[in-house]
Amino acid sequence: MIRSIDTLFARVFGGALLAIILAHLLAFTWFSYYGFPPPPPPPPGHQAFDQAVPRPPPEMRGEHPPPPLGGPIVPFVFQLITLIIAAWYGAKALARPVQRISEAAERLSENLDSPPLQINGPREARQAAMTFNLMQQRIREQVQQRGRMLAAVSHDLRTPLSRLKLRVEQIEEPKLHGQMTQDLNDMIGMLDATLTYLNEQRTSEALxxxxxxxxxxxxxxxxxxxxxxxxxxxxxxxxxxxxxxxxxxxxxxxxxxxxxxxxxxxxxxxxxxxxxxxxxxxxxxxxxxxxxxxxxxxxxxxxxxxxxxxxxxxxxxxxxxxxxxxxxxxxxxxxxxxxxxxxxxxxxx
CATH class of the missing domain: 3.30.565.10 (Histidine kinase-like ATPase, C-terminal domain)
Structure with missing residues (x-):
């Protein structure tokens, strides 16, 4: 059940929601402890200013001392930090699966026998990894099948070509004999080169x-x-x-x-x-x-x-x-x- 709801959306949304809740919880605790900032005093010459009575210090009134830094800057800074962390986590969660697939695709372009992707992470990343591994397996099978087919055809063609070469030796006309011998040699050379190429394609060599x-x-x-x-x-x-x-x-x-x-x-x-x-x-x-x-x-x-x-x-x-x-x-x-x-x-x- 937990693995089924472990999606990329849930991770990003959950991280952002947690950051917002923590930021608001700290702000609520801050203002509950220190209270909201008092309103600004009336300007001089105002009636309320002339009738204002000096208030005793907060300690004598049973209030908490003034907050550090002189205001609610601390909860605001904390909110900013938590939101930055949430944005960083979300961006990294979004970029990590793409980066893994990009690196795997680069390895695949260099070597079809590169190790497959690990099936882990959120559900979208697991699905993408399984699809990529299936694609790699199918490409490898198709390339191997093509190589086996071409190698078999190239190998089997050598037998009739060798028989033709023996029969060409019975031709008495020098010009025709030379032309046919050259053509057969070219075909045999092409088959040999094809087999060499396919054998090197199938060879997996360690660095x-x-x-x-x-x-x-x-x-x-x-x-x-x-x-x-x-x-x-x-x-x-x-x-x-x-x-x-x-x-x-x-x-x-x-x-x-x-x-x-x-x-x-x-x-x-x-x-x-x-x-x-x-x-x-x-x-x-x-x-x-x-x-x-x-x-x-x-x-x-x-x-x-x-x-x-x-x-x-x-x-x-x-x-x-x-x-x-x-x-x-x-x-x-x-x-x-x-x-x-x-x-x-x-x-x-």
């Missing part, structure tokens, strides 16, 4: 402190061992993030620079609250009006990215998705002198 500088230097050394031109510079303190997500992001950015420019420079810029990692190249670059479009799945700029480059248009999508899981941002800008620079901006939490 931990690790050495980002050592990771970048390791990626550059591995690329150099393979004969690629990758250089790194700059220093930074350890960062609290998801190591596999950051490795995936940087790998795709470096691969993108190597694929279209043949080289990559990775620069680290550390500050108190941010960590910026820039992957530069002096390749053909991307027009400014198309720099956001390349983050769409399977989007390719045929002017600067030909079919023989090996890209299927998923690298930048995977990189931005990883950056968002890290709580950061990824955008593209022009390299001074020509080329493309991918800027990964990560917060220090």
């Amino acid at each position: 931990q402190y690790f050495d980002v500088q050592a990771l970048i230097e390791s990626l550059a050394e591995n690329a150099q061992d393979n004969g690629d031109d990758v250089q790194s510079s700059g220093q930074c303190r350890p960062l609290r993030a998801q190591p596999m997500a950051l490795r995936s992001c940087l790998n795709n950015l470096i691969d993108n620079a190597l694929r279209y420019a043949g080289h990559a420079w990775v620069e680290i810029e550390d500050s108190v609250d941010r960590l910026q990692i820039r992957v530069r190249d002096n390749g053909p670059g991307i027009p400014e009006n198309l720099r956001e479009a390349v983050f769409e799945p399977f989007y390719r700029l045929e002017g600067s990215r030909n079919r023989n480059s090996g890209g299927v248009g998923m690298g930048m999508t995977i990189a931005r998705d990883a950056a968002l899981r890290l709580g950061g941002q990824l955008h593209l800008e022009e390299t001074p002198g020509g080329g493309l620079t991918a800027v990964l901006d990560l917060p220090r939490g």
